[in-house]
Amino acid sequence: MIDFKSALCAALEKAIAALLPEGAPTAEEIGEMLTTPPDPAMGDYAFPCFKLAKPMRKAPPVIAGMLKDALPPIPDLEKAEVAGGYLNFSVSDTYYTVSVLNEIEAKGDDYGRPDFGAGKTVVLDYSSPNVAKPFHIGHLGTTVIGHSLKKLHEFAGYHCIGINHLGDWGTQFGKLIVAYRTWGSKEEVEKGGVDELVSLYVRFHEEAEKDPALNDAARAEFSKLEHHDEENIALWKWFIDLSLREYEKTYRQLGITFDYYTGESFYTDLMPAQVEKLREKNLLTIDDGASIVDLSAYKMPPCLILKRDGSTLYPTRDIAAAVYRHDTFAFDKAIYVTSAQQIMHFQQWFRVLDLMGYDWYDRCVHVPYGTVSVNGEKLSTRTGNVVLLRDLFKTAIEKVSEIMAQKNPDLPDRESVAEAVGVGAIVFHYLSNSRIKDINFMMDDALNFDGNTGPYVQYTYARTCSVLEKAGGIPEANGEYRANAAEVSLLKTLSKFESKVTDAIGAYEPMIITRYLLDVAGAFNQFYHECQILTADTEVAKAFRLRLTAAAKTVLGSALELICMKKTEKI
């Protein structure tokens, strides 16, 4: 099916070319010029004629009138009207009530799916918590933005590889090993999990203040770990297993899985080759004992590759990981979802990749997001201003359960629904804003379930399910129906799905889908209040409205999944 907008652009291209032989815009350029009138009553698309005023040497309203007369016939065009310097176009209702509705029914879950990702591969690096530390609200951004971007890319046909780049290497493991051997016990750690590891780690720092020799011991243990000491390796693996067991609970609640859990340790052996390559290319200079890549030509501080003692650094590991991923997966895009504080770091090592001659360096994309504070204060384990994700989810789920006990006490399978809605509320809240903005996470707002919230959207989805269930199925179209304003408006909203998906991918911005869900839910609820569905006056109206309800359900369901939320048939 050729969509209306493309047909309109093609027609406008012809009309303009007839009036202006030289320098007429292409159909694609016209598509970018098209805007939406402020009032839907004025039309669905508006073409501003101001830019043509100079080359055509005529006033914009005159041009609009000439264009209107020169326009070839456009299918589904209701009317074209001159309004000042604009030429406004109204799409016929039947375009929406027949073409769009039929398309949604025919494509089902594939409706709105763009195809530009077909045959391409994307590697996404996200979540990446530090082992032996609890999963807190600061990790929510990378986890939920990253996974949403994965879903979006998959929807557009990309082959996606999700990598959890665990923080599983470094001297902190030497400290943990010392702490465990000195004060820990197998039973306590098995029982307490990550929490016990954290308290061992905290204790180490307290004791090390009094006894600096502990730091030396820790370095020695980490060095043994690096040299594959069997006992230390076993402990290290155990710590990782314990941590993953904890994280898996959170990932399961979010419905997130990864293709690989290759953390920092995985790349340690791959770094020397890249350091060697940097040397060969004469990119390394020694400065104050450290090996750096000078980036002053790019107006950036130098990129540190090796410490004074010869050990590696964060950029070294990132370079090695990128090369490995490129050689292994032959990606078309590598996406890194990390905090905005690392913007400079990524600019630096992307540039180093370029200097090393890796011509795919520009396929690497850093997707930064803003800092989270809680109740106006920075996150800090020291002052206790941390919100663990498991506690946050638990609070949200409890609150949902209370509301459900009131509103829908007989609902079977209440626990899993409460989890979907409670966790969904937090995810939706987080993905409601532009990712780059800092978030002041306020509990009251996150746990408010009225208005523009996750529960509102899931409630709306459940509502569509409920109506369809009572109807006993979705009927076939059974005659011509003149849709009212609310019905057409809902279909117009549904028809925007694909362009929203495209925009969200282009901007790496899940928020676009979150806001779109609110548009759809709002349009459906308005329709629902204005139109009787099951008790419609005529069978034709009833059939149409049921089909419309099913269409809304389809789009709501697809969009919910794109932002890591679960579809709730009942709530």
Added chain:
RNA sequence: GCGCCCGUAGCUCAGCGGAUAGAGUACUCGGCUACGAACCGAUUGGUCGGAGGUUCGAAUCCUCUCGGGCGCGCCA
């Protein structure tokens, strides 16, 4: 000092070159003998931080400026 990001309704935020700047929340009011009221509707609320500039047209682009956040060598 250099660089990046953010300033839009009381609050939280959309809009990022087009016509009268929008939601939610809070406040006030109306709608369940209705397919789910976690809903819908109405009212109130704005020198788009400020000043210049570009443009037929600027919340949107450019310059400067003020306020807030972040980054700038051996952490990640």
